Amino acid sequence: MYKYDEYDQQMVDVRVEEFRDQVRRRVSGELTEDQFKPLRLQNGLYLQLHAYMLRVAVPYGTLSGAQMHLLGDIADKYDRGYGHFTTRQNIQYNWIKLEETPDILAELAKVEMHAIQTSGNCIRNISSDQFAGAAADEIIDPRPYAELLRQWSSFHPEFLVLPRKFKICVIASETDRAAMRLHDIGIKMVRNDAGEIGAQFYAGGGMGRTPMIAPLIREFVPLDQLITFSEACLRVYNRYGRRDNKYKARIKILVHELGRDEYVRQVEEEFAHLLTQPIEPPLAELERIKAHFVDPAFETGLSNDLDLTDPDFRLWVERNTTAHKVPGYVIATISLKPVGGIPGDASADQIRLMAKLGTEYSFDELRVTHAQNIVLPHVKKADLYTVWQALDEAGLATANLDTVGDIIACPGLDYCSLANARSIPVAQKISERFGSAQKQAEIGELKLKISGCINACGHHHAGHIGILGVDKKGLENYQLLFGGSEGADTSLAKIIGPGFTEDGVVDAIEKATQVYLANKQGEERFLDTYRRIGMDPFKEAIYG
């Protein structure tokens, strides 16, 4: 894992004291709310429906045991005993007090964490593959490149006031586990014909009210031009992105309106210009960063065998573990989606337990996934049953990864001041309706995502089944969408027809799964069957 050097630490420490002074001035009345609001937002402090909310950055979703442990302690000490893991691989606390925020940030700084650039029109926390450094199918660990981009984008003076927020994702596998093409810039680390590692760039993707899939804008950017090319992409956006209308200000609108080819032409022109003014950090800096991401001391010659005589353990292994690049190890995903639970929420005790397991059984590493789960990336198979038993005891061993119970849901109207409808109760009802292991096994992979408003924090556009909560004359109403995907086969879901009540949408989903089961061929997933037979059979079953 990356460790702060003295500059990183100083930047964060200075920022904490700066914010402490800003809070003092706000409380004393020296600053009005209009003056203070942009300052608190730059430090991740929002005002939500019930209280202040603090969003803490988890760069590319990677955490140490000590960091995770502190997140649990903060939940206890400063919040109401729980935290909410988000679709940006971050964590949010819902009940924060203004005067305590500088102390929270100071505690975070001690474990090399912060809340900088988790809000505002800047480059946000950079996301990545939650299996980075462990996945059997990756060509290289993408995190050093994400870290380089994090350092470049932190406090970048030219990009602190962009037309709108800007999200970057870096992956290095054919299997996209991070919704890469639904980002403002998606970067896929690739190997060219000469065997060299470089970056493939996509730009202009996103969800929100105008969902777009990012087109490919460059096949290969050499490693010693990664920052320069990124800077060129941002410069063109910063120069021409619309600042007159916040709903048209994201880069996806610029790329769409200019057309992909014209955007690429302008980026290449800017890139050529920037190459004459060397801004690229030396490769030695990348090498310095990479040294922090060397593999842990994996044992060799380990057995791949697992004792699967315990049926509950067997189910969890089949559903929640993934092949590791090193024999004898496995990637374990901890579902934060118990039947009837709140997607992404974990109690302080649960957070600390996961921290302990990460420290003891996963080389002190944990990951947050964009699907609001937690990963132990490097678990020895010989330890897996012990880990599972500890998780099971804490209510963290739900075996439902990528099934209909593994729902992404935004906080919705229960917490969010922007939401139009509640997301969590819908997720809970679906989770309960499809809660049995038998039902989930029968339906198989089905990614269901719920947003409580058009801003799409719950990624409903990318759900095999998506649900969008809307306000219909003061009543909550839910639109149903089918056919989205965030994977390598990225697609955008389409609305199937008129909306439903909360109970109606759950019934509609049950009917849709019945259509799927009646029509599936071979090993088809729900999404495959939908793509093959189209929307009509589903509409007929749902609307009669």
Added chain:
Amino acid sequence: MKILTGNDLKSGAVVWWTGHGWSLDVNDSADVGDNGAAIIAREEGVQNVFAAYVVDGEKTDEGVRPAHIKERIRAFGPTVRLDLTLKPSDPAALNWVI
């Protein structure tokens, strides 16, 4: 009736204008009539409360009820965590919200 809500500066807690101060309980809300903007201007100037706005509500047998579900959830707390609401031991209170 028109009622006035905002957030306490230090705690962020949701508060309601009572006619002479701010309360955590929506049932203490006063009808501000057409005076909402003036009260907001005065109170935000004092710096104790911010992000204040006027909402529609009605006086019922059970107390003051905001007209829109958003403000009812704001008044009550998250419907999915009864333990964190103003009425943690009364599941029937959810009917008031929904």
